[in-house]
Amino acid sequence: MENKVKVCVENLNVHYGEKQALFDVCMDINQNEITALIGPSGCGKSTFLRCLNRMNDVIDICKVEGSIKIDGQNIYDKDIQVEKLRERVGMVFQKPNPFPKSIFENVAYGPRIHGLAKDKTELEEIVHTSLKKAAIFDEVKDRLDETGTSLSGGQQQRLCIARAISVNPDVILMDEPCSALDPIATAKIEALMEDLKKEYTIIIVTHSMQQAARVSKKTGFFHLGNLIEVNDTETIFSTPANDKTLDYVTGRFG
Amino acid sequence: MGLITFFLLVLFAITSFYLGYFRSNRVRVIEKQRPFSLDKYYGYYLAIWSVVPAVIILFAILIFDGFIVKNYVLSEFYSQGIDQSEISLLFTQIENTRNGIKLFNSEDEIIVNAVNKLNYIEGIFEITSIITVFSVSSLFLLYGYRKINLNFDARLIVEKFILIGFFLCSLIAILVTVGIIFSLLYETVRFFSQVPILDFLFGTNWSPQRAFVRDAADAADIENAFGAVPLFSGTFLIAFIAMCVSIPVGLLTAIYMSEYAKSSVRNTAKPIIEILAGIPTVVYGFFAVITIAPFIRSLGGSIGLDVSSESALAAGLVMGIMIIPFVSSLSDDVISSVPQSLREGSYAMGATKSETIKKVIIPAALPGIIGSFLLAVSRAIGETMIVVMAAGLVANLTANPLEASTTITTQIVVILIGDQEFDSPKTMSAFALGLTLFVMTLILNFIALRVVKKYTEKYE
Known part of the structure; x- marks a missing residue:
């Protein structure tokens, strides 16, 4: 059974100044699934990811053409407010980047900005649920006012996930979330993603093909700015249609 | 020879x-x-x-x-x-x-x-x-x-001599500092043998020229002439006014330069701001006396205030302008060194630029920013020329910025200008003032450096 399409990308071209980073990318991403993006370094997968919440807007020389529709609405339309978009499309970064504030304040940051809680109890409620969903609540419940940076790397990354889901987004983008973590912390995050996909649509960029194979339902393979192939993860890793994909997943290049 | x-x-x-x-x-x-x-x-x-x-x-x-x-x-x-x-x-x-x-x-x-x-x-x-x-x-x-x-192996021995050469050079800087302290200390101790230290630190009457009239004044009168509280209050009043100008302007400039300005704007505007730091302080003094003081005077007059022609306000305002580049370039550095990942984290949560600055960047950079403020304060306290020209020479214990007041540095200049006998308490009081100033700025710099250091450790 196919889930319904959440994100629909059509003819996406991205330029950084003179250099073109993405060429005519078309891709459908299904709701409540984990979609993995793989490919060698510099192939455009992170650029693609950052287009989905318009993080590329920050970079002056970056030009985006084409359309990205989330629930049928083009997020590059003029009347889209980028802050509201990012409330719906959360992001977890490669390196854990908790704010130098308390654990509580880290998670309360988003709800405060968007006015999601009417009073203090409601805010606490949101913070606690987010921490619980990110499977870190039990580890930090007694020290919510310690600074977020005092946690271990894996805990920091889960704190960042809690921060991302605190505003209850539809889509969560993950940019190599485990590349700075050890295997145990990685396993915890992967288990967490498995839980989170029930509520959210997750798109993950990863360098680890094993990780893509373990967690994702669908996998897209990028090479030199082109989306070479996107299909069910099993197909990609066993019988891909394209030779380049086969070379990459079997470790012959990249 | x-x-x-x-x-x-x-x-x-x-x-x-x-x-x-x-x-x-x-x-x-x-x-x-x-x-x-x-x-x-x-x-x-x-x-x-x-x-x-x-x-x-x-x-x-x-x-x-x-x-x-x-x-x-x-x-x-x-x-x-x-x-x-x-x-x-x-x-x-x-x-x-x-x-x-x-x-x-x-x-x-x-x-x-x-x-x-x-x-x-x-x-x-x-x-x-x-x-x-x-x-x-x-x-x-x-x-x-x-x-x-x-x-x-001659290379190793040459290396050792070069090491000794470097060491001697750094030793010179340290020895000079120590020498300055001791020369101040020596005269200060002589001064305090004539004037009790408590009278100096807590006395409210500063009129060292009175101590000159040896025969007319008895010992008690000499002691009463060296109360430095009016100088401390004047110094802090003017430094306070200067900080009121330089902190907001400098900090906002720094935020604009590091967060909003395009690199082309930044590359032109930053050197221009830093020119402010290169203007000789005498020129600032001119500016205070000739432009700002009369302006404040007429402004005060138009709303019925009596403003003296030499006022703490004029000196403080101009000093504040002079210090802007200190605050702005130091704060700019610490704000720029806040990791980009924190900004992205905040933007990704749907925060606007100003929310990000207010809630993430400033708090993260705060220790460094405070460090820059403290360095600016110590600069303001030690500034001499502007206050000599614009703030007045009479030791006047007042908190009113519209009146003339004087500072530690001004009094040192006044005391040491012209021919002096080096055993009169009047002359020696300049050294006591100098040492006080030195200790004050030393403490401020020490705190500032500690705060900045603590900050730099945080992200490494």
């Missing part, structure tokens, strides 16, 4: 260098093997041996020869049992006569004799010192030359 000795030494060093250089070359040819170090290191090695001992001896001679010459010339007067102070006077007369200055007693026989004696001993000294220096140098050179062989 100075210039000739210097040139001889340089010549000597160059010769030694080539001696070493060619010696090593020859060793290479004879032994048919590469020596431990490059040829030039053997050259440096010999040059060091020939110059360093010579310089040390020359310094020793410089320090002691005056003393020895004086003793030799005056030896006969000592035996005659003439009073010590009279002897010093006599020696000054002898030196002046020698230098061609005609004095009332220049024709006296003892003076003429002494002058001859002086010329004679100094001539001997010059020749013997040159001979000693160069013979010692040659000995060392010979010693070094004989040590050069295949297995001798």
